[in-house]
Amino acid sequence: MSKSKVPAPPATPSSWQEVDTALGAMCILESRIDARLAQMNSELAAVRARHEPDLTAWAERFEALKAGVAEFAEAHKAEFTEPRTVERAHGTLSFQRTPPAVAPLSRKWTWKKILEAAERLLPHFIRRPPELDKMMILTSWKDRQVTDEQLAQAGMRISQGDIFKLELKGEARVIPPTASEECAARGASKDATRYGPEGEAWNGPRPTEVHP
Numbered sequence: 079m080s081k082s083k084v085p086a087p088p089a090t091p092s093s094w095q096e097v098d099t100a101l102g103a104m105c106i107l108e109s110r111i112d113a114r115l116a117q118m119n120s121e122l123a124a125v126r127a128r129h130e131p132d133l134t135a136w137a138e139r140f141e142a143l144k145a146g147v148a149e150f151a152e153a154h155k156a157e158f159t160e161p162r163t164v165e166r167a168h169g170t171l172s173f174q175r176t177p178p179a180v181a182p183l184s185r186k187w188t189w190k191k192i193l194e195a196a197e198r199l200l201p202h203f204i205r206r207p208p209e210l211d212k213m214m215i216l217t218s219w220k221d222r223q224v225t226d227e228q229l230a231q232a233g234m235r236i237s238q239g240d241i242f243k244l245e246l247k248g249e250a251r252v253i254p255p256t257a258s259e260e261c262a263a264r265g266a267s268k269d270a271t272r273y274g275p276e277g278e279a280w281n282g283p284r285p286t287e288v289h290p
Contacts, residue, residue: 147171148242155240168247173240178219180212180234187233195232200224 091097151171163172197204205211218224219236
């Protein structure tokens with residue numbers, strides 16, 4: 079599609095006749111813009127409809143595989159020695175500690191009950207008006223100035239969990255073409271002897287053993 083030539087902006091109208099001319103031109107331009115936008119959106123919708131099924135299926139498969147790997151890693155967390163990272167052929171798996179946070183010891187401890195208990199047992203962690211100074215609690219806990227047992231007596235604990243991370247290595251991120259794409263690009267026969275990640279026939283070179 080050839081690009082429409084954009085005319086230079088006209089000078090400021092010097093008469094009502096020129097204003098009418100400008101308004102007429104604007105009506106034509108607005109009509110062209112609306113028509114072209116409608117055409118563009120129609121073409122985009124067609125492209126989206128053509129690609130969305132594969133993209134959705136691949137994304138769902140990816141997330142299912144990722145969840146399975148995360149579940150396996152959680153069950154074998156003891157094997158993640160410092161720096162809590164495992165290197166594999168096609169990716170790096172790791173666990174990272176979340177920042178510590180002050181949390182209720184159990185569901186029976188509301189923040190109101192915690193505040194009342196802290197006023198009696200840990201008054202130096204209370205600000206005025208009465209509220210917990212959580213930053214001071216965390217700092218004191220990190221500096222070992224307050225113990226888990228002391229916090230538990232006031233209905234508190236330090237909450238800290240793990241975040242699982244998975245980083246794929248570059249070569250494993252190359253997505254093999256489908257049979258139709260490969261045949262179209264190379265003019266090859268459709269008698270495929272290899273298979274891609276979703277079981278589709280594929281004549282291209284096989285990457286290092288990846289079994290999604």
